[in-house]
Amino acid sequence: MKAVPVFALASALLATAFPAAAQFAKSEDAIKYRQGALFVMGQHFSRLGAMANGRAPFDAKAAAENADLVLTLSHLPWAGFVPGSDKGASTRAEPAVWTENDKFKAAAEKFQGEAVKLAAAAKTGSLDNLKAAFGPTAASCKACHDNFRK
């Protein structure tokens, strides 16, 4: 019989409070998952930023695609902030992610709401709409990073 990692057991016990916890075999996987999702999302978000800020020509199709990816990815990273995953791999997550988890969740939800508006704005094909939605979304990223990322 294969030993069940302690992390998986702890996660299973916590699964009621945080349903995604049991989905990672070990803390390292949860950390790599959230970092991967955030990095990929950041890359697509920065392409929208380049258009919104005039550093790249506006391409309505690319904007809509990137914003849709940001929206899809906006749901993912949070499941990786499993209790106990403040260690297990290199991470810049502040302890406040877990000690002030309500605030962290609220910040994540704020961003997810902005991502919905950003995707809707990008779909209109208007650069002005993209610009108007990009700022508040970027601000919601920054607010979370300022409080919960080292």
Add this chain to the structure above:
Amino acid sequence: MKAVPVFALASALLATAFPAAAQFAKSEDAIKYRQGALFVMGQHFSRLGAMANGRAPFDAKAAAENADLVLTLSHLPWAGFVPGSDKGASTRAEPAVWTENDKFKAAAEKFQGEAVKLAAAAKTGSLDNLKAAFGPTAASCKACHDNFRK
């Protein structure tokens, strides 16, 4: 004036052959991007595998969601295999990714095709359909890893 990184210049020159190349500011970003996308995709794919192989109870809704994520993510990693990104960060990519790029692209496309079928199978809500589609998809992952990953 900010200096344009050599990588970005090289990428721009190669942009006709590989349109996504110019989307990464530096080699490290391209590597982290493809690794992040592959890791997140792998996590969702493994959840389907757990259901297909009886290690987790079948949950039709979760299966459809995970397969949809795999499908969305299946399009992403390849843009990160920019020419020149065999270095710049730790990577297990074999030189063959670039020296036998046609074969690599064909392997990536084979997998993307299987991901389409997998998502369609998962949407039927039938575990048997999921099982039937999971095997060929996993085989397409393995074929690419065997030839192009250290």
